Amino acid sequence: FTLPTSFELTRKSWAPFAEVRLETGFGLSTQAGVRVDKPDGESSVTSPRLRVAYELGDTGLRIAGSWGKAFKLPSLYALGHPLVGNPGLVPERGESQELEISQTFADGKARWSATYFDGEFRNAIDFDSGPPPRLVNRNRVDTHGVELAGKLSVSEAWALDASITNVRNRIASTGGELRNRPEWRGGVGAHWSPLGKLRFSASATYVGSSFDSSIATGDVDVDAYTLLDVSAVWQVSDKLETYLAIDNLTDQGYEQFVGFESRGVLPRAGIRLSL
Numbered sequence: 567f568t569l570p571t572s573f574e575l576t577r578k579s580w581a582p583f584a585e586v587r588l589e590t591g592f593g594l595s596t597q598a599g600v601r602v603d604k605p606d607g608e609s610s611v612t613s614p615r616l617r618v619a620y621e622l623g624d625t626g627l628r629i630a631g632s633w634g635k636a637f638k639l640p641s642l643y644a645l646g647h648p649l650v651g652n653p654g655l656v657p658e659r660g661e662s663q664e665l666e667i668s669q670t671f672a673d674g675k676a677r678w679s680a681t682y683f684d685g686e687f688r689n690a691i692d693f694d695s696g697p698p699p700r701l702v703n704r705n706r707v708d709t710h711g712v713e714l715a716g717k718l719s720v721s722e723a724w725a726l727d728a729s730i731t732n733v734r735n736r737i738a739s740t741g742g743e744l745r746n747r748p749e750w751r752g753g754v755g756a757h758w759s760p761l762g763k764l765r766f767s768a769s770a771t772y773v774g775s776s777f778d779s780s781i782a783t784g785d786v787d788v789d790a791y792t793l794l795d796v797s798a799v800w801q802v803s804d805k806l807e808t809y810l811a812i813d814n815l816t817d818q819g820y821e822q823f824v825g826f827e828s829r830g831v832l833p834r835a836g837i838r839l840s841l
Contacts, residue, residue, distance in 0.1 A: 573646035579605035579639065593621040603637050608657065611637045626670040636660040644691055644701045652701045660687040675719040684710040692737075692744055695779045706738040728754040743777045746823060748790075750774030763801040770794050778824040791820035807838040 583601035597617045604610040615634030621627070640655040662685035670677045689703040711733035718726045730752035735744050755769035775790045797811035813832040821827050 570648055573642075573648060573651070575642045575646045577606045577639075577642070579603065593623065595619045595621075603639075605639055605657075608639075611657075611659075613637050628666075628668050628670075630666045630668075631664070632666075633663040634661070636662070640691055640701075650693065650700050655691060655701060656689050656703055658687060658689050658691060658703075660685055660690075662686075676717065678716040679714070681713045681715075682710075683713075690744070693779070695781060695784070699781055704737050704739070704744075707735055707744060708738060709733060709735040723759050725757045725759075726755065727757075728752075745778050746776055746788075748774040748776040750790075765799045765801075766797070767799075768794070768796045773820075780824050783824055786824050788821050788824055791818055793818055793820070805840045807840075808836070809838070810835045 581601055581603045583599060585597065585599040587598075588596045595618075599615045601613045601615075602610055603613070613635045615632070617630060617632035619628055619630035622629075636659065638658040638660075640657065643651065644655055645651055645653050662683065664681055664683035666679060666681040668677065668679035685708075687707045687709070688705070690707040691701055692704050692707075694700060694702045711731060713729065713731040715729035716727065720726060730750070732750055733747065734749060735747055736742070737744065751771075751773055753769055753771040755767060757765060757767045759765045770792060772792045773790060776788050777785065778788045779785045793813070794815045795811065795813045796815055797809060799807060799809045801807050811834045813834065814828075815831060817829065817831050819827055819829040
């Protein structure tokens with residue numbers, strides 16, 4: 567049988583913002599910004615952000631810290647979908663901070679970075695399998711994690727990069743996890759430019775297992791998977807670029823969401839024009 571899933575909602579939202587950046591001659595830099603959201607039917611919300619960085623002389627070592635607040639309205643889908651929508655949803659609010667240490671060395675040919683981040687989100691929107699199944703606000707979600715990344719220019723033609731991220735989140739009221747949030751994610755990439763305007767790339771991306779749920783299956787763990795992608799880019803001119811890419815070169819079968827298997831080699835081609 568056919569279920570009605572059409573809906574119609576409209577809204578207007580104003581969100582002016584401003585940013586300022588300050589550089590000094592002794593390695594200290596500061597960047598600050600503020601955004602004011604004024605959506606229909608809601609009072610205005612101010613979201614500030616601040617980042618401070620300091621570079622230690624000629625060592626290439628940089629220490630940076632940032633803090634900020636965020637505000638996000640529920641999507642029209644989340645509010646109006648006849649099956650899982652919830653017109654009582656309230657906006658999400660968040661506060662986060664991060665600390666980064668990075669260093670450039672070998673005359674700028676190599677760089678590594680380590681980042682720790684921590685956040686608290688109020689009224690985070692999440693799917694509750696019910697019954698009845700619907701989108702709900704979670705009172706508070708705590709998240710924290712670390713990321714390690716590195717880049718290396720082996721020669722004028724060859725470059726390598728790699729990163730790994732570990733993120734953990736918990737719903738404060740239940741101690742459970744958010745859906746579709748893998749704890750581990752990592753990747754490596756190789757890039758070859760035999761000519762100045764031609765670049766070939768290959769990358770492998772690992773996505774760890776994650777928690778998910780559906781009406782048919784209940785709570786399940788979605789398996790981890792690894793994808794291999796390749797691409798070629800030709801810079802025809804300063805304003806014109808063409809590309810050819812093949813995603814999932816090894817035809818890996820995987821699920822980002824339970825019950826929705828992705829499979830098949832995906833070739834893509836296109837052009838990018840800058841005016």
